[in-house]
Amino acid sequence: MSHAEIAAPPRxxxxxxxxxxxxxxxxxxxxxxxxxxxxxxxxxxxxxxxFFGNYVSPFYSPELFGSSPHSWFxxxxxxxxxWLLFSPALLILWAxxxxxxTCYYYRGAYYKAFWADPxxxxxxxxxxxxxxxxxxxxxxQNVHRYFLYIALIFIGIxxxxxxxxxxxxxxxxxxVGTIVLAINVVLLGGYTFGCHSLRHLIGGFRDNLARSTTSxxxxxxxxxxxxxxxxxxxxxxxWVGFSDLYVRLCSLGVWHDFRII
Amino acid sequence: MSDQTVHFKIxxxxxxxxxFRDYSTECTEGMVVLDAVHDVQREQAVDLAxxxxxxxxxxxxxxxxxxxxxxxxxxxxxxxxxxxxxITIEPIKAFPIVKDLITDVSWNFEVKKRIKKFKPRPPDxxxxxxxxxxEDIDRVxxxxxxxxxxxCQDVCHVLRDHHLHDRFIGPRFLxxxxxxxxxxxxxxxxxxxxxxxHGIGYCNITKCCTKVCPENIQITDNGIIPxxxxxxxxxxxxxxxxxxxxxxxSDRTRKP
Numbered sequence: 267m268s269h270a271e272i273a274a275p276p277r278x279x280x281x282x283x284x285x286x287x288x289x290x291x292x293x294x295x296x297x298x299x300x301x302x303x304x305x306x307x308x309x310x311x312x313x314x315x316x317f318f319g320n321y322v323s324p325f326y327s328p329e330l331f332g333s334s335p336h337s338w339f340x341x342x343x344x345x346x347x348x349w350l351l352f353s354p355a356l357l358i359l360w361a362x363x364x365x366x367x368t369c370y371y372y373r374g375a376y377y378k379a380f381w382a383d384p385x386x387x388x389x390x391x392x393x394x395x396x397x398x399x400x401x402x403x404x405x406x407q408n409v410h411r412y413f414l415y416i417a418l419i420f421i422g423i424x425x426x427x428x429x430x431x432x433x434x435x436x437x438x439x440x441x442v443g444t445i446v447l448a449i450n451v452v453l454l455g456g457y458t459f460g461c462h463s464l465r466h467l468i469g470g471f472r473d474n475l476a477r478s479t480t481s482x483x484x485x486x487x488x489x490x491x492x493x494x495x496x497x498x499x500x501x502x503x504x505w506v507g508f509s510d511l512y513v514r515l516c517s518l519g520v521w522h523d524f525r526i527i
Numbered sequence: 528m529s530d531q532t533v534h535f536k537i538x539x540x541x542x543x544x545x546x547f548r549d550y551s552t553e554c555t556e557g558m559v560v561l562d563a564v565h566d567v568q569r570e571q572a573v574d575l576a577x578x579x580x581x582x583x584x585x586x587x588x589x590x591x592x593x594x595x596x597x598x599x600x601x602x603x604x605x606x607x608x609x610x611x612x613x614i615t616i617e618p619i620k621a622f623p624i625v626k627d628l629i630t631d632v633s634w635n636f637e638v639k640k641r642i643k644k645f646k647p648r649p650p651d652x653x654x655x656x657x658x659x660x661x662e663d664i665d666r667v668x669x670x671x672x673x674x675x676x677x678x679c680q681d682v683c684h685v686l687r688d689h690h691l692h693d694r695f696i697g698p699r700f701l702x703x704x705x706x707x708x709x710x711x712x713x714x715x716x717x718x719x720x721x722x723x724x725h726g727i728g729y730c731n732i733t734k735c736c737t738k739v740c741p742e743n744i745q746i747t748d749n750g751i752i753p754x755x756x757x758x759x760x761x762x763x764x765x766x767x768x769x770x771x772x773x774x775x776x777s778d779r780t781r782k783p
Contacts, residue, residue, distance in 0.1 A: 276688065283595030283615050370752050374732035384684040387735035388595055388620075396689040400728030408763040411756075462748070466756035474711045476660035492748065 277390030279382070288386040295379035299372075302503055306359070309510050313353035315517040316510070320430050321443045323510040324450055328423045329354045336430075362420060365413035366503070370462045371495050373399075373407060411463040421458055424451045440527040443512060450509040453502035460491030460498050530555050533605060534613035535563065537575065541626045548572075549613065554605050560616065561589050561600035564628070576627040584741055587676030591628050592617040597678040597739045619681035621697075632677050638696050641724065642704050646715040663711035670706035670750060672742040673699065679736035679746060685729045695726035698736035702750035708757065718761045721754055730755070 282288065309316075309325050316326040317334045329336045331343050332354035342352050366372050377383045384391045399407050428451055431444040458464070469475055469485030476482050491498065515521040533554040536547040552566040561579055568575045580586040582601045589600040594608065594615055608614055622630040651658045679698040685691050696704075704725065708717050721727045736746045744750070760767050 283592065283617065285594045285609060285612070370732055374734055374747075377731050378733060383731065384688065384733065384735075387682050387684075387733065387738060388592070388597070388687070391684065391688050394689075396685065396691070396729070398685065398695075398726075398729035398731055400726065404731075405728065405763075408759045411759065411764065412766075462752045463756060463759075466753055466760075470753050471757065471760060473709055473713065474660065474663055475666065476662040482662065495748075 276394060279390050279392040280385060281390035282386075282388055284386075284388060288389055292379040292382075292385055295375045298500070298503075299376060299379065302507055305507055306510075309514070310355035310359050311351065311353055312514075313351075313355070315514045316355070318443065318513050318516040318523065320432075320434055321441075321447060321513050321516065321523075322427055322430075323513040324424055324427070324447070324454075324506050325355045325359060325510045327427050328358060328420075330357050361413065361416040362506075365410075365417040365458075366499075368407045368410035368413055369499065370410070371499050375496075411467065414458070414461050414463045414467075417458045417461075418464075421451065421455050424454060427451075434525075438527075439525055442524045442526065443516060445526075446509050446512045450502075450505050453498065453505045456491055457495070457498040457502040459488060460493075460495045461488075462492060462495070464488050465492050531610070533563065533610050535567065536613045536615045537564070537567065537572075537628070538615075538617040539572075539575070539627050540624065542624050545624075545627075547615065556606075558605045559601055560591075560593055560598075560603040560605065560608075560614070563605065564600060564616065576625070576629045578629050585674055587674035587741075590619050590676045590678050590681065592619060592681070597681045599676055599678070599741050602741055619677065621681045621683070621686040622677070634692060635675070635677055635680065635697075635699065638700050639703065641720075642696070642700060642707070643715050643717050643720065645707055645710065645713055647712040648714045657712055659711045666749075667706045667709050669744055670702040672744055673702060674742060675699065676741060678739045678741065682735040682739045683730075684733065684735070685726075685731075691726065691729060695729040698730070698746050698751065700725070701727060701730070701754060702744065702746050705750040705754050708754065718757050722758045722762060727751070727754055727758060 306325060309323070316323040317336055322329065322334070322336045326332070327336070328338055330338050331341065331346075333341050337354070346352055378385060382392050383396070397404065399405060424447075428444065428448045431447050432438060432440065434441070465485065465488040468488050469478070469481040472478070472481070475485060512521065516523045531554060532551050535550045535552070537550055539545050539548045550567045550571055552563050552570070554563060561577075561582060564575070564577050568577065577589065577591075577600070579589040579601065581588070584599055584602040587599070590597065591600050592598070592615075593600065593603050597619060600616070605614075616628065618624055618628045618630045622632050622634060625631050647657065650656055677699060680686055683697055685695045686697050701721075704717055704721060707713055707715065730751055732747060732752070734747045737744070737748070740746055
């Protein structure tokens with residue numbers, strides 16, 4: 267049967283017979299992601315108030331170059347152009363940003379919420395042309411697994427930040443900030459270790475899954491996290507933003523970090 | 528739901544055109560949309576065409592769009608639908624209309640013929656039998672629950688809105704391909720076709736297919752995305768190419 271025989275009249279943008287509030291979910295995704303993008307961009311360009319004692323904001327970790335005691339390689343490098351605004355966050359945020367941008371869950375969510383492609387299931391679209399992820403630019407989404415490799419390294423670095431957050435000037439302790447940063451690592455870990463690409467790379471690529479016991483055990487763990495990938499994605503997104511806000515407000519003296527131990 | 532009169536708007540027409548017509552029928556406890564359509568057919572519109580068979584959600588014949596959402600009429604309980612306004616019943620949209628609620632879904636069967644068939648490895652035992660792990664079979668068994676109702680094909684915007692039937696095989700046949708591709712005995716490689724002729728890149732992961740599946744098959748997460756990853760392995764991952772080439776070489780040298 268040819269394509270022409272199947273063709274039915276196209277529907278106008280937003281046209282649907284649905285009676286439910288189909289626009290609510292894409293609207294919430296639009297608002298949630300927009301708020302995060304605006305806040306994280308603002309926070310990344312600040313270049314200040316991103317650490318408080320032994321706490322460092324996850325937006326700025328690893329701090330490759332910077333003026334804080336958490337910096338790995340010292341202050342702003344001499345080769346950095348004067349005309350270009352410097353912030354330690356700008357050196358690293360492309361990696362977690364790219365990981366989320368190319369994430370299978372977020373792709374489906376922002377295609378609907380930001381590009382109306384489609385606005386929701388069985389709801390008319392604004393455009394008649396469609397390329398999908400077959401050609402440029404969306405074919406670049408296939409780079410996701412490379413962002414995953416970097417994201418896994420970041421999880422290790424953020425876990426080390428939690429370790430550092432346990433050691434205050436007067437020795438071992440636990441503050442509210444320590445718990446905030448620890449929850450951040452758990453949520454980011456839940457999101458990263460439930461990644462669809464990781465699920466494939468850890469064992470899903472095999473047809474004989476159970477042949478390797480270790481690989482199969484890992485595959486099952488990743489699959490378990492993957493079932494709630496959307497939930498992990500949103501919780502970790504919210505919490506990483508909140509962690510930055512917590513450190514920032516403590517640094518500004520607006521909030522006081524309460525020491526539990 | 529106590530006995531009450533429920534109003535319906537049922538699409539009537541054929542390939543040349545048509546529109547909604549109003550019907551009302553008495554509905555009782557436990558009725559589904561297909562029961563109401565049968566009541567209308569029996570009492571008010573004997574020429575109303577609708578396809579059905581098992582009335583148990585297993586044959587996949589009575590697919591339709593109820594209040595704008597693709598569903599099996601035999602599994603859509605009237606008690607779960609709002610009855611303040613007439614309930615709309617339409618044929619599925621991704622395929623040509625034959626009459627009233629019936630569409631011509633034969634394109635799907637033509638597509639199925641284009642997918643490379645099951646090709647098992649040589650038998651594991653001298654008696655011609657194979658050995659498989661239950662866990663390996665469990666993964667593809669999920670896809671074999673498909674009843675071919677084609678609701679996923681209907682809701683997929685690539686077919687429904689963009690009519691790319693000649694370039695994209697749709698979610699139903701992506702999971703059909705997944706069931707073969709991930710089978711522990713199968714040695715056929717379908718990734719070239721998946722990327723090119725079957726157009727897996729057209730899927731933009733809206734998950735609408737998963738939402739409407741009456742068998743609750745995780746079409747996107749367990750079928751389409753793993754296939755996309757296999758396509759990435761073969762066509763878009765240079766590090767993967769090096770790793771596999773090295774592994775192949777080391778496997779070869781290890782063998783006596």
